[in-house]
Amino acid sequence: MHLKRAFYIGRFQPFHKGHESVITSISKEVDELVIGIGSAQRSHEISNPFTAGERTMMIRHALEDADIQHYALPIDDLQQNAVWVSYVTSRTPPFDIVYSNNPLIIQLFEEAGVEVKQPPIYIRDKYSGTEIRRRMLENEEWHHLVPRAVADVIEEIGGVKRLKNVSGTDCME
Numbered sequence: 001m002h003l004k005r006a007f008y009i010g011r012f013q014p015f016h017k018g019h020e021s022v023i024t025s026i027s028k029e030v031d032e033l034v035i036g037i038g039s040a041q042r043s044h045e046i047s048n049p050f051t052a053g054e055r056t057m058m059i060r061h062a063l064e065d066a067d068i069q070h071y072a073l074p075i076d077d078l079q080q081n082a083v084w085v086s087y088v089t090s091r092t093p094p095f096d097i098v099y100s101n102n103p104l105i106i107q108l109f110e111e112a113g114v115e116v117k118q119p120p121i122y123i124r125d126k127y128s129g130t131e132i133r134r135r136m137l138e139n140e141e142w143h144h145l146v147p148r149a150v151a152d153v154i155e156e157i158g159g160v161k162r163l164k165n166v167s168g169t170d171c172m173e
C-alpha cells in the first residue's frame, strides 16, 4: 500500500497554533507528514532563539495526540536555492506533496515538478512567530498563542529569559 506523505517546512521559532491548525488540515488529506525544521543550525538569536533539538521537542509534544504520523527533521540552511529541493529530499522520507504559502518554496518545488498546495491561513496577525517573540520580549501574554505542550517546553528551557538575554547588548559599554 502506498501511503500519501506530505512535506511542510518552517522555522518554528516557536511552534504555534497557526502551525498546529495547518497540520490539522493537512492531516485530513494525507496519511503521514514530514516536518522540516528549517534554519536548523540557528539558535540563541533574537529571530531564532530555539535550537533544532528544542523545536523537535516542541513539535513532538504538541502533536502527541494528533491523528497523523509525523517525522520532524532538522534542515540546515543551504545558501544555494537551485539545488535546495534535492538537498531537502536527500534528507527526508519521500513525499508526494508539499504544503506551503512561502513563494520561494512554492517556486522551487514547482520547478522540480512537485505538487504544491497552499494551506489556509489561520489568523496570521495573531498566530505568528514574530508576534509571539515580540510579546515575550515586552512581557505581554503569549501562552495562549502556542499549544500547552509548547509553553511547557519553553518554560523548561528558560526560553523567555534566553530570548531577552540574546536580544540585549553589553550593558558595560
Ligand code: ATP
Pocket (backbone or CB within 6 Å): 009, 010, 011, 012, 013, 017, 018, 019, 022, 100, 101, 102, 119, 120, 121, 122, 123, 124, 127, 128, 129, 130, 131
Ligand atoms: P516568523 O514570524 O518567525 O517567520 P511564522 O509564524 O511565519 O514565524 P514559520 O516557522 O516561519 O512561522 O512558519 C512556517 C510556515 O507556516 C510558513 O510557511 C508560514 O507561512 C506558515 N504559517 C505561519 N503562521 C501561520 C498561520 N497563522 N496560518 C497559516 N500558516 C501559517
Ligand code: MG
Pocket (backbone or CB within 6 Å): none
Ligand atoms: Mg515566517
